[in-house]
Amino acid sequence: MNKEERITMLREAPIPQLLLKMGLPTMIGMLVTGIYNLVDAYFVGGLGTSQMGAISIAFPLGQAIVGIAVMFGGGAAAYISRLLGERKNEEASHVASTALYLSLSVGTVVIIFLLCFLDKVIWGLGATETIFPYVKQYAMIYVASSIFNIFNVTMNNIASSEGAVKVSMTAMILGAGLNVILDPVCIYGLHMGMIGAASATAVAQIITSIMYLSYIAKKKSIFNFSPKEIRFESKIFREIFKIGIAVLVFQLSTSVAISLTNMTAQPYGDAAIAAMGIVTRVITMGIYAVFGFAKGFQPVAGYNYGARQYERLQSATKIAVKWTTFFCILMTLFMILLPQPVISLFTTNDASVIKIGSLALRINIITFTFYGMEAIYSMLSLALGKALGGWVLSAGRQAVFFIPVILILPKFMGLNGVIAAQPVADIITIIIMGILAAKLNGEIKQKACTFVGRDDPSCCLYKTLRD
Template sequence: MSSKNNKMELLGNAPIPKALIAMGIPTMLGMMVNAIYNLVDAYFVGGLGTSQMGAISVVYPLGQVVVGLGLLFGNGAASYLSRLLGKGDKEKANQVASTALYSSITVGAIIIIFSMIFLRPILKLLGATDSIMPYAVTYASIYIVSCIFNVFNVTMNNIVTSEGAAKTTMLALMAGAILNIGLDPVFIYVLDMGVAGAAIATAISQIISTLVYLTFVLRKKSIYHFRIKNCTFTKEIISEIFKIGIPTLVFQILTSLSISLVNTQARPYGDSVIAGMGAVTRVVSMGSLMVFGFIKGFQPIAGYSYGAKKFDRLHEAIKTSIIWSTAFCVIYGLVLTIFSNGIISQFTKGDLEMIRVGTQSLRINGISFMLFGFYTVYSSLFLALGKGLAGFILGACRQGICFVPVILILPAFWGINGILYVQPIADLLSAIITIFMALHLHKELTLTKQKFLSEKTE
């Protein structure tokens, strides 16, 4: 019981820097190791050839859509759960956690079955060329089925983080990722299984992460009780989960859409361009996943503080998170910009066109990545406060509202450069929109605080 009280103390009363470090750093480290796995996976597959590298680049967005179902229920529930804990309503919190977990598994299984039935047409739509398709089918046939474990893991990741158990999330992420890094060369090269070996290594690692979460729940370390009988599909619970979960799912779908649109636009330029852009996506994703990991720690603090009417604490959490995340993004962006050629060269045996395209894209993406921390804090903050519509609009900017029109129009006028520069342009436009929405939010929070204080003194 003392550990559960400590979690509540961390969310509600601990100094903000201490709370952010305790909540954000473990999740950030876990996401970092997970991101490193993605890079290592691409590194080993890239050693097989350009078409194999292109295959995992094409399958990647499909996997992200499936995992988005875990985010739909997990992230949607997490925001509500943090606010419920702030209000002290643990009974409803149990209902929300159970409803989210069992719903995500059920819906995830349905989508995976659908994806496997229509696998080839889906991969074609995602940009697979004739030379990439055989490898993509082999990889996806194993990887997509194993995503049922990832749906569970992503859902639990969000739910467990909402109660302040960031170290458990870190352990689950790191256990799976480290194992995957070790298994990749064994299955791909030692056992000579190629891209199938990469998919099997991923499946095993996801199962290990699932076992970590199951151990946490079965040993009754969680504040929540995950029971089927607790599943409650009331209008209030479903609307609260979906209010935040649907925007989150849409963000994930837009991310997958943006990657598939890049692949589709790059297809006329050959496998080298698809592979090069795929490498850039994974390298930039390493930084973005680390920021997301840190923000995972910020979100429950923000939601809890808002639910408990601790507005000064909320303001301090926002300010500190912006400073810390922006500092990280500037450093990471500079590394990508300065060492772009050396980084991209690690993902190919010596495909000069892939290196040229990837280097140019990574250099400009590194510069625009410096804006990512500021944007992400606010896109996550709106969701943490239960402001689903505003969160949806802002969250949809970077990979949707600002990205899709540019990728559909710019390549027609600027050729391959229109593909390479699309994300940086979308990043800049998203940051500008964020400024205006952030100013409006702070005015609203000030008025809410004043109203609360006046009611309190009456």
């Protein structure tokens, strides 16, 4: 599909067909990434409980680094979609190039800083004496190679914003697929252990970067990605950071939440840390799938909002919520019915890990039922440039609500408090999300009525005034 066809599709394709074309590729790509995380845990888990605990400790560190790319890429993507809807392609190109080069520059500085203070960072993330050496081996390579992941994630967001979702899907599948193949080869075949796991990830990220560079070099994108396109303009920075910082807060709060979970689980031993790490990765797989679909929904929402096609926006939102909620219900039922076999996949028959993990999975998966609605309305808020809604939904679930809960509950409930912390925070987030969803729907309906005119009989305001 060429550049013009992608724009025409966003403007004119039937909504169900458009959501499938935009949402399914990104959903599949993110789902494959989630499956990779599980497979990675499966192979590392075969090395032992402490090694499994090590990647649980390193996981939030990777999430925090990727937060840089999500801030620039996600913030730019929301703005780019609206600009394309307004047919301001040249301005959109400036935004894309500025976001890409800034993410790489800031990412390089952060990575160097982390490598200089890596030992202190690892201890701060909740490592135990037995887990520390394995985390150190893994994190040295994992952190250093993250510059490629920053490039990949930034490009993924920008490519999705212009409707090139198949490119994003192919890149994610290629990276995850290579990782799955290289993991057993490096870990067991070459007897590299934790170093092998990190090396497999690094090689996969490099290959994915090469694919995105090819996409740019062959000029398949609407944008040029030339340094000459960079614009240090306050308006561009304001629009990128207005949304990007909200997304960064979500990414960083996720890292903080995982780190706090590890730290509060630390007194209960390596088995507790490993079990909570497994549960996090299993549920993250579902979150990746839903977030992937929501990511495909974002350019649909942003473009049609910018083009003032409010009825298409309303229709797309309703359908997206229905589809993602159905997926969440199915996954919840599956995990509630089969928690033990799922947890058993990621441990070498450690009875303590299986017992803790099975209970934690059952309890934590219940609130996942509402994650589809949360993801769609969060993405809708960001796509429309509504920073407040993005801030609340991004920071609420894993920071504002989670942090006090995870710090308080374990003091009264012990390990059960660690397990129950996320569901409690989720319940509060769901209530807030319902209020914001109603407000967003009302604002879009108001704009639709104002745009068509109050004298239009199809307008809700006209009917209200007439009655």
